Amino acid sequence: MSLLPAWLWFAAIALAFWGITGVTQKLATNRISSELSFIWFAYAMIAISATLAVFVPIHWHLRPLIFWAALAGGTLNGLGALTSFTALESGGKASVVISLISLYPLVTVAFAVTFLHERLTLAQALGVGLAIVAAILLSLEPKTPDAKP
């Protein structure tokens, strides 16, 4: 076990936790509205940030651009959480919705190329093509009805 680098353990924690949230999101919207699910999701984020603010040093004085980018990041991510809760509440299966929305780097690449003037690598260009095909295939629902979870 010690042969594995420390960063890999943290990456594995992120992978596992984010993967589990796909199912916990579905379990939440099976019981309550997407709006209420979002509110409690956000309360949990506040709890984590409050804990951080108490126990680790926070740099409160940021350059205006960084301040607004970090703030906008939270708003955009929260908006995405709300729309993903709504997708799941609207009958989308966790296995399909989470796989589909995980293609968001497609849009990030488009933004980065257009506004941040980054260049697309060959691998990323191939990824864009595969992502579009994947999105179409994932949106095709099986013809037979599923057992309700």
Place this chain on the structure above:
Amino acid sequence: MPRWLTFSLLTIVVWGAWGAVSKVASEGVDANTNQVFFTFGLLPLIAIVGRSPRNTGGGAGRRGGIGWAFLTGILGGTGNIAFFHALVMGGKASIVSPVTALFPLVTVILAVTLLHERVGTAQKIGLALALVAIYLLSM
């Protein structure tokens, strides 16, 4: 177009923009500070969504639903911090991002085993392509 698909596509657009904005923010702030300011950005949404009349429903499953939603936030937020730590501890962004981006694999395994969801053949191929695409896009 089914409603779930419309909202899934909206999520792709909004989270895609978040990815680009995060790149800008991460150039001038550490992981913990980023997480705190990130949460400030959630406050306007809480103020708006908190007014929804649909917040009162839920019936008998309300407490359970709230618990699952809260757990989603705890797992999501902790996952964020673990991801930032992996980067800080020397993992290259070009390697950490593709590794963590494979998280839908965990969701699919759990959804099939715990929620008894069925995945069609086209969707299985789509899932495999999506995992390859996510990996390539994160490089």
